[in-house]
Amino acid sequence: MAKYSLNKEEFFIEDYNKAKSFCSFLPAISGKFGLPLWCFYVNRAQGVVSLGVKDKDHSLLEFLPANKSLFSVFYQGFRTFLKIDSNFYEPFRIPRKSPLRQVMKVSSSFLEIEEENKKRGLDIRVRYFTLPSSDFASLVRIVELKNITTRPRDLEIIDGLPGILPYGCKNLFLKDLARTLEAWMQSYLNKELAFFKLKVSPQDIAQTIYIQGVNFYFSCFFSKKNEIKFLRPIIDSHLLFGEDSDLSLPFNFADKKFNYVKKDLLLGRTPCAFSFVKLRLNPQESFRFFSFIGSAEREEEVVNFSKKLSLSWIEDKFEENKKIIKEIQQKAFINSSLKTLDFYTQQNFLDNVLRGGFPQRFGDKVFYLYNRKHGDLERDYNRFKFEHNFLSSGEGNYRDINQNRRQDVFFEPKVFEENIRLFFNLQRLDSYNPLVVKSPKFIFRDKESFKKAFFEFFVSELLKKLEGMVFSEFSLSEFMRFLKENKVSSKLWEELIKRVLSFSKKVEQADFGEGFWIDHFTYNLDLVESFLAVFPDKESELLFKEEYSFYDDFC
Structure with a gap:
């Protein structure tokens, strides 16, 4: 049975996967000198189900109506696949037998979910917010895993999206010609940064129009010395799911013989946007990584941005995002009983x-x-x-x-x-x-x-x-x-x-x-x-x- 509570300015839903369904969104406000990104979420799975910039013709995750979002989010939204001491596990699914604590925290400026699984010995938190005051639009996703046992755990982590749309995919094509549209899709890596675009416009017109913009995805973490490290990207879903076309289980990754294979280029197929990392977590130790998913006019903007990233900068941007929204709300400040x-x-x-x-x-x-x-x-x-x-x-x-x-x-x-x-x-x-x-x-x-x-x-x-x-x-x-x-x-x-x-x-x-x-x-x-x-x-x-x-x- 779901429980609801309000703490300060944040709304909590305990056992949110079994609560009455609802849809909401992040406010798409990035400050006076920022580029907004629209982001819709539901209280199921890992929340975010549709996102993009400008309008429905500039989606990164296809815009889906409420009724489709509530079931699609489990397979097409963000996913996290874990191997804990070689045992496969996917968090944030609807719990069946094992006792889980799943909480969704809703704020005006960000969304957060948490799963505590004592049987697996892990506490996992995910936070989303939109990047303020930047030259391009991006969703920031922060994932933190904590070992809540008294012994070390060996982890393999795959995190990201089973499908991401390349820049240039119009909504009409997604609805009526999604298979045909794949012929124009191009996905490639620039070191550890993944980029997605259509090679040329798919419109049936006399001239060839080359697509200039890019959608992008990359993940990073920071060492104890605050040095940035990039996670290894995966852009071909077949490397994980094999022939499992319904995306229910990443059979290849779940296999104990899984080996990471870097694929630098993918043509003619809808790409995925996952990151991969292996590590050992000591008792009560945490590992936190950051993913950026967005759209830019030029690839160079993202490359230059990635070179300047620091942990303090990301944390400052989270606070700046909260401040921008709060300053608007303060216009209607009241203090009642x-x-x-x-x-x-x-x-x-x-x-x-x-x-x-x-x-x-x-x-x-x-x-x-x-x-x-x-x-x-x-x-x-x-x-x-x-x-x-x-x-x-x-x-x-x-x-x-x-x-x-x-x-x-x-x-x-x-x-x-x-x-x-x-x-x-x-x-x-x-x-x-x-x-x-x-x-x-x-x-x-x-x-x-x-x-x-x-x-x-x-x-x-x-x-x-x-x-x-x-x-x-x-x-x-x-x-x-x-x-x-x-x-x-x-x-x-x-x-x-x-x-x-x-x-x-x-x-x-x-x-x-x-x-x-x-x-x-x-x-x-x-x-x-x-x-x-x-x-x-x-x-x-x-x-x-x-x-x-x-x-x-x-x-």
């Missing part, structure tokens, strides 16, 4: 941010981050999408963004009447509004504004390149990409963002989507009421400004 209410309120605010966005201040200006359409395992019909870039946000439905910004002026008064102007200006003459609201774009209208914004920061050559971009519509994410590609110091980023917001003209973006709606204007009245509650003296200014117009979509 009921702690569950305190935590619920902050979590509820975070959920609102994930739909409506977070009003991030840059000087006197505000820019919304993190909003996206609310796709999850149970809302499988939604085609969620968010920008795969710094200052990431995404498109959402008019009503969803509107209703989740109703109280923003209380939490961030600098929002002022911005949301009122946005949503009223998207009303057509017939009172309909477009379904999809996108991230705004910006444009510089005159040379004088451009000079005031940038002349003191850039040399003439860079100013010419920038001028070619900002005198037509551009997004802040595109502006950040420009700064990165031209190696502008990150110390200047925030000031340059302030300059864009102060001297350029904002151009709101919307789209028909799946239709126009007539009943959503009622939410606009909530925005007005909230504004007047904070700024009652601004009523006349609000009502009689000449900044309002009807939306004209040329339909």
Whole structure:
């Protein structure tokens, strides 16, 4: 029988594999200057069942609806295979006879599972979090094994994914042409780092388009002297499972004669992403290793990243990830006699941010981050999408963004009447509004504004390149990409963002989507009421400004 408890800000589920099923996700927030990764999990097996970047067309683990996720996670999610003194064992399965302690710890910023198996003499913990403030998106998985017996144990460990998708696999191909798609798959090793991509685009078009991005996987641990050591990678599932096509048991590994064979290249088959290590654990000794699973625009980014890794850096990133989420939640901090209410309120605010966005201040200006359409395992019909870039946000439905910004002026008064102007200006003459609201774009209208914004920061050559971009519509994410590609110091980023917001003209973006709606204007009245509650003296200014117009979509 499952037991539930709350400790500080973490929710515990004892015997989670036998608890009522549920689906959830990590928040896909990586800070202002990080790339988000979406990650869905269930309370079965090792939790994580789907992950990727940007949208369903950029998956590392195929997006699966809730009903399929709950059984697929046992075979297609993360797996750990152990040989303890030559005896095979797979943790985190549903316990049958042997008494196990299995606990899931759910937090706003990370997920953790633990299995204590006294019969096998091991305690195993797994933690997941998304990498913040990085040049590429990655899930970080930390696995720790502890010998809880009074004698040494010899271990062989295989840990990772039975299948990982190469970069370039679109969702439609995965659903309808998964076998055909394998013909384009290419997996290879760069030393101990594994990379996965389609060789070229599988689209039936006249020209050949080479795939530039990569998905990646690698694992490492740190010696007692804090020296980094990489685990040996396995990218061909046949080396482990043999002809066991249902992936239920790695027959080759379970065999006592198993020998690790390094395969540097795999073509024409869906790859796996496992790591292998052999070691001896003394009584009460622990072994901890770290896996990185993600997506990057270039292989070199991952190679350079792996050379700079340190134990303290990973631990700092875990704390930074918690801090980013906590700073958002602190906007809705309350301290009542009921702690569950305190935590619920902050979590509820975070959920609102994930739909409506977070009003991030840059000087006197505000820019919304993190909003996206609310796709999850149970809302499988939604085609969620968010920008795969710094200052990431995404498109959402008019009503969803509107209703989740109703109280923003209380939490961030600098929002002022911005949301009122946005949503009223998207009303057509017939009172309909477009379904999809996108991230705004910006444009510089005159040379004088451009000079005031940038002349003191850039040399003439860079100013010419920038001028070619900002005198037509551009997004802040595109502006950040420009700064990165031209190696502008990150110390200047925030000031340059302030300059864009102060001297350029904002151009709101919307789209028909799946239709126009007539009943959503009622939410606009909530925005007005909230504004007047904070700024009652601004009523006349609000009502009689000449900044309002009807939306004209040329339909």
